[in-house]
Amino acid sequence: MYEDDNITCTPKxxxxxxxxxxxxxxxxxxxxKLLTNVALQYPTPPPSTVHRKEKSLQIxxxxxxxxxxxxxxxPVEIQLDSTATRLxxxxxxxxxxxxxxxxxxCAVHKRKxxxxxxxxxxxxxxxxxxxxxxxxxxxSDALRGxxxxxxxxxxxxxxxxxxxFLMLFLVEPPNTLINLEMAVRVLIDTSSKTKTVxxxxxxxxxxxxxxxxxYDIANVFISIGLxxxxxxxxxxxxxxxxxVGPHNVKKCDKxxxxxxxxxxxxxxxxxxxxxxxxxxxxxxxKRKLEFTTPTSTKELKLGITTPPHTPSHKWDEILLVAxxxxxxxxxxVVL
DNA sequence: ATCTCCCGCCAATCA
DNA sequence: TGATTGGCGGGAGAT
Numbered sequence: 187m188y189e190d191d192n193i194t195c196t197p198k199x200x201x202x203x204x205x206x207x208x209x210x211x212x213x214x215x216x217x218x219k220l221l222t223n224v225a226l227q228y229p230t231p232p233p234s235t236v237h238r239k240e241k242s243l244q245i246x247x248x249x250x251x252x253x254x255x256x257x258x259x260x261p262v263e264i265q266l267d268s269t270a271t272r273l274x275x276x277x278x279x280x281x282x283x284x285x286x287x288x289x290x291x292c293a294v295h296k297r298k299x300x301x302x303x304x305x306x307x308x309x310x311x312x313x314x315x316x317x318x319x320x321x322x323x324x325x326s327d328a329l330r331g332x333x334x335x336x337x338x339x340x341x342x343x344x345x346x347x348x349x350x351f352l353m354l355f356l357v358e359p360p361n362t363l364i365n366l367e368m369a370v371r372v373l374i375d376t377s378s379k380t381k382t383v384x385x386x387x388x389x390x391x392x393x394x395x396x397x398x399x400x401y402d403i404a405n406v407f408i409s410i411g412l413x414x415x416x417x418x419x420x421x422x423x424x425x426x427x428x429x430v431g432p433h434n435v436k437k438c439d440k441x442x443x444x445x446x447x448x449x450x451x452x453x454x455x456x457x458x459x460x461x462x463x464x465x466x467x468x469x470x471x472k473r474k475l476e477f478t479t480p481t482s483t484k485e486l487k488l489g490i491t492t493p494p495h496t497p498s499h500k501w502d503e504i505l506l507v508a509x510x511x512x513x514x515x516x517x518x519v520v521l
Numbered sequence: 522a523t524c525t526c527c528c529g530c531c532a533a534t535c536a
Numbered sequence: 537t538g539a540t541t542g543g544c545g546g547g548a549g550a551t
Contacts (some may be wrong), residue, residue: 238549241527266540278529281542298536298540344541395544401526424524525550528545 241275243402247283247409249273254304256292256410264293282344286406289345290352306410310432313356320353328372329354335372338502347373347396348403355413356430363416363426366400 241246250273254264266284270277283303287293291312293301320326327333336350350373354364374396404427407413413430 238525238527243526276529277540278542279527281540285542391545397524397544398526398545401524405526523551527548528546530544532543533541536538
């Protein structure tokens with residue numbers, strides 16, 4: 187069944203000589219020219235009416251999760267090619283999604299073209315494990331420049347990157363905001379490649395490439411309800427992300443509650459004085475800060491709720507800026 | 522102008 | 537050796 191009922195029928199087939207009114211033999215080169223000319227006689231197909239946003243990895247993952255819900259009934263086999271066809275995308279895009287979901291233990295690669303879908307049944311225990319792993323890798327210290335970056339495994343980069351990106355949220359206090367620039371700086375170990383000297387241009391390209399991957403990962407994480415994009419801040423042009431995943435993972439873990447928040451102007455205030463605010467790990471600051479969290483449509487997926495956290499007055503905004511700047515200075519990040 | 526991230530090339534790996 | 541998998545970056549839409 188095709189979604190687009192406006193597809194017209196296939197044009198009547200005819201040979202090239204009919205179109206060109208020629209009966210003579212044509213060389214391959216001349217044939218190519220003829221084909222080009224013939225093709226130009228036909229109207230160019232209308233540009234795709236599908237909006238770029240409708241093709242985003244987040245939307246695609248949403249649609250994938252409609253087929254294979256996180257809260258489904260038991261394991262089910264997924265055929266990648268048929269799923270790609272059902273979703274109307276190239277198989278390549280399925281790999282983008284399934285690799286990240288596999289890294290979250292939502293699916294297991296069984297054999298060629300086939301995955302076993304577990305949904306979110308293993309997610310809570312896996313997140314606890316990820317958190318421990320993140321602590322073992324000293325990611326929290328690495329964020330502050332107090333520990334070396336973890337070495338980057340060479341294989342399954344997207345999956346490993348996804349796991350480590352999530353670890354950053356798990357090892358930090360609740361509501362910590364992390365931006366992609368910072369995440370890349372912590373997660374991508376450029377020092378391991380010191381044997382071959384990388385030019386600044388190469389480093390820049392490598393960095394940008396990893397940021398692109400984190401955008402992909404973030405979109406899938408948003409779709410499965412693990413993180414939210416905190417948008418609307420005017421001081422940081424780049425988005426920051428907040429963990430909103432299953433609350434019991436953090437609440438049940440005593441170490442999460444005892445983890446000290448970064449010592450910053452914000453944390454120096456007591457909780458009565460300020461509206462619950464966010465610790466910010468972000469890159470360069472550019473504009474006025476004004477955080478708003480879009481209402482999540484994903485919360486129900488994992489049975490979660492997001493506490494109110496948005497600072498509402500100028501004082502909090504100023505403190506947030508100061509907080510961010512101090513964090514940046516503390517990190518010794520030269521941007 | 523910069524951010525965001527889709528798209529598809531092509532190398533590595535697999536069967 | 538062809539098919540599958542997935543790293544990667546160009547470049548175009550969005551802001």
